[in-house]
Amino acid sequence: DAGITQSPRHKVTETGTPVTLRCHQTENHRYMYWYRQDPGHGLRLIHYSYGVKDTDKGEVSDGYSVSRSKTEDFLLTLESATSSQTSVYFCAITRGLAVYNEQFFGPGTRLTVL
Amino acid sequence: AQKITQTQPGMFVQEKEAVTLDCTYDTSDQSYGLFWYKQPSSGEMIFLIYQGSYDEQNATEGRYSLNFQKARKSANLVISASQLGDSAMYFCAMRERTQGGSEKLVFGKGTKLTVNP
Numbered sequence: 001d002a003g004i005t006q007s008p009r010h011k012v013t014e015t016g017t018p019v020t021l022r023c024h025q026t027e028n029h030r031y032m033y034w035y036r037q038d039p040g041h042g043l044r045l046i047h048y049s050y051g052v053k054d055t056d057k058g059e060v061s062d063g064y065s066v067s068r069s070k071t072e073d074f075l076l077t078l079e080s081a082t083s084s085q086t087s088v089y090f091c092a093i094t095r096g097l098a099v100y101n102e103q104f105f106g107p108g109t110r111l112t113v114l
Numbered sequence: 115a116q117k118i119t120q121t122q123p124g125m126f127v128q129e130k131e132a133v134t135l136d137c138t139y140d141t142s143d144q145s146y147g148l149f150w151y152k153q154p155s156s157g158e159m160i161f162l163i164y165q166g167s168y169d170e171q172n173a174t175e176g177r178y179s180l181n182f183q184k185a186r187k188s189a190n191l192v193i194s195a196s197q198l199g200d201s202a203m204y205f206c207a208m209r210e211r212t213q214g215g216s217e218k219l220v221f222g223k224g225t226k227l228t229v230n231p
Binding site: 031033035038040041043044045048058088090092094102103104105107108 | 118119149151157158159161163186205207218220221222223224
């Protein structure tokens, strides 16, 4: 257990509404990641953070923004949700940059955009 | 081009038998890491095993072992003595460096393993 929580765990929203997902960690890890999981695609990286206020884009970042104002929280925002953003979203942390350090995942957030 | 390829969308195995899940990867880095994760129907991602590119021996963790063939760029997961609880999706992933100096995991599309009693 890497002390990662995600909120909400489930959300249903309508197209065009803003949505913010929260990832919270309790172990002061520097590196945090947001992935989305869709059938047939595995997990794909949306955005990641390598420190407070330091973030960068992943391979599927269009339509998403992130913020990290403190170490423990990494927020993912959909400014105007679309049906294509219906997915399961996972937050992850890495305990260090050594090549053998695995990523630990949060429990996931299931988002449905109608 | 895919960096991680899992060619088996689904696999079936009898309880107590061994099964191999295939994974091939593509990288030009000399230093990299390969991971396997298990995702049961409950949805969480569970880390299983890791293999570093410089590791001379294949990684093992209990009933899990990684058949690492560097020249072939393959990192197959072997599960021995399958149990019903092994039924799940299995993802192969590779650590690669990002432009920002961090590292990220690139995932394959997964293999769904079903263990039959």
